Amino acid sequence: MGRLLSAYLTPHPPVLIHEIGQGQERLAGDTLAAMEEIGRDIEKRRPGTVIVITPHGPLFSDAHSISMEENLKGDFSSFGHGELSYSFGNNLDLTYGILKNSLEEGISIAQMTREMNRRYGVEGKLDHGVLVPLHFVDKYYSDFRVIPITYGLLSPGELHVFGKAIERAIKSGKDDVCVIASGDLSHKLKDSGPYAFAREGPEFDRRIMEAIREGDLAEIGGFPPDLAERAGECGLRSLQILAGILSVYQISTRILSYEGPFGVGYGTAIFSIEGESEKDILEEISKRERSALEKRRKGEDPLVSLARKSLEYFVREGKYLKLPEDLPEDLLKVQRPVFVSIKKNGSLRGCIGATEPTMDNLAKEIIHYSVQAGTEDPRFPSIEENELDDLIYSVDVLMKPEPLEDPSGLDPSTFGVIVQKGHRRGLLLPNLEGVDTVDDQLRIALNKAGIGPEEDYSIQRFKVVRHH
Numbered sequence: 371m372g373r374l375l376s377a378y379l380t381p382h383p384p385v386l387i388h389e390i391g392q393g394q395e396r397l398a399g400d401t402l403a404a405m406e407e408i409g410r411d412i413e414k415r416r417p418g419t420v421i422v423i424t425p426h427g428p429l430f431s432d433a434h435s436i437s438m439e440e441n442l443k444g445d446f447s448s449f450g451h452g453e454l455s456y457s458f459g460n461n462l463d464l465t466y467g468i469l470k471n472s473l474e475e476g477i478s479i480a481q482m483t484r485e486m487n488r489r490y491g492v493e494g495k496l497d498h499g500v501l502v503p504l505h506f507v508d509k510y511y512s513d514f515r516v517i518p519i520t521y522g523l524l525s526p527g528e529l530h531v532f533g534k535a536i537e538r539a540i541k542s543g544k545d546d547v548c549v550i551a552s553g554d555l556s557h558k559l560k561d562s563g564p565y566a567f568a569r570e571g572p573e574f575d576r577r578i579m580e581a582i583r584e585g586d587l588a589e590i591g592g593f594p595p596d597l598a599e600r601a602g603e604c605g606l607r608s609l610q611i612l613a614g615i616l617s618v619y620q621i622s623t624r625i626l627s628y629e630g631p632f633g634v635g636y637g638t639a640i641f642s643i644e645g646e647s648e649k650d651i652l653e654e655i656s657k658r659e660r661s662a663l664e665k666r667r668k669g670e671d672p673l674v675s676l677a678r679k680s681l682e683y684f685v686r687e688g689k690y691l692k693l694p695e696d697l698p699e700d701l702l703k704v705q706r707p708v709f710v711s712i713k714k715n716g717s718l719r720g721c722i723g724a725t726e727p728t729m730d731n732l733a734k735e736i737i738h739y740s741v742q743a744g745t746e747d748p749r750f751p752s753i754e755e756n757e758l759d760d761l762i763y764s765v766d767v768l769m770k771p772e773p774l775e776d777p778s779g780l781d782p783s784t785f786g787v788i789v790q791k792g793h794r795r796g797l798l799l800p801n802l803e804g805v806d807t808v809d810d811q812l813r814i815a816l817n818k819a820g821i822g823p824e825e826d827y828s829i830q831r832f833k834v835v836r837h838h
Contacts, residue, residue: 418545424499427520433478444496467539533614553605555635563633574601592658
């Protein structure tokens with residue numbers, strides 16, 4: 371019978387490794403010392419297997435992924451240091467136990483074999499979310515196998531259930547196990563960081579570190595997804611799976627460090643097992659999800675409410691919603707083009723619109739394009755009824771575009787962009803996650819249009835009024 375020995379929160383910036391950081395790692399000295407301490411702590415516990423939950427392996431919107439390769443290899447060639455290479459054995463017996471328990475719970479798992487890697491165009495190597503923490507473990511202890519798990523973009527409740535499936539598999543297995551939740555916190559702590567500063571960044575980091583300090587697994591498991599999304603993090607889902615794993619235990623926690631020297635929050639912590647617990651926090655997580663949904667619905671902007679009701683009606687009834695009688699007057703008198711965007715669990719689920727009005731009024735535009743976004747976006751399958759409660763909508767009302775002579779008049783936080791060459795046309799909305807420079811904005815818009823950057827193309831910019 372296997373045992374869960376301990377668990378950890380670690381960040382994964384490759385700059386922590388001296389060969390890559392070249393002295394920059396000293397700017398994150400507290401984190402560096404904490405990673406060394408985690409390595410020594412795992413050496414003391416001597417697990418047979420280390421499970422690492424990462425954001426940066428093969429990522430799916432509707433499934434977790436897990437490697438099925440017997441031999442796991444990876445290196446830091448993407449960071450200019452291919453000589454830093456690692457090799458670990460995979461605990462396939464425990465992997466199959468996790469698969470079995472997950473499928474019984476209705477949790478989808480992408481089993482990443484060589485064929486699957488080829489199909490999805492991934493290398494199959496261990497990613498830096500796995501390698502950075504294991505680099506510090508391997509310095510002190512190497513007699514272990516590894517199970518790398520990439521979380522899926524699922525709901526907090528589904529992440530919790532997956533964690534409990536992992537825990538049951540550990541108990542049914544033969545190895546003692548340590549679990550590492552790998553993930554950085556907010557990427558929006560400073561304007562000088564990878565993304566522009568957002569006030570939600572420090573708030574997210576403060577709340578999540580306080581929840582860890584208090585051992586509040588319900589707070590971690592049911593953390594508000596909208597706050598996490600605005601904070602721009604990559605560690606919450608790793609922690610939510612870990613909260614599911616730990617939920618059947620009495621635990622104590624110890625914060626080792628927290629800092630954000632490069633504009634990204636790095637948190638480290640040790641979770642120690644103190645005994646069994648009969649408390650079930652899944653109902654509390656579900657309650658928080660329901661409360662967040664009710665709060666969101668009550669505070670909906672009229673345009674967002676119309677978009678949601680339109681798609682819900684179409685999915686359930688198979689036809690377009692008729693104009694409601696209680697709409698604000700300006701929705702019936704104004705003609706404007708719109709884009710409707712739909713997200714699920716923080717990830718895009720559909721987005722379609724037009725650059726010119728196509729209907730008699732704004733209300734009809736919203737009704738039409740909410741259905742189109744939910745059922746006709748070629749990047750995604752049509753939204754199904756069981757997804758409706760998990761969706762978050764936004765409606766962008768486009769102002770009239772104005773031509774530009776060159777890109778100097780662009781600002782991706784303020785203006786959207788339209789690029790055109792003959793019949794080829796690409797549009798990108800403003801103020802999008804991960805689009806922080808004019809170069810980013812143009813590259814993505816040109817790619818959408820199928821226009822080469824060396825071609826002679828026209829540029830227009832436009833503003834939007836965003837409703838969410």
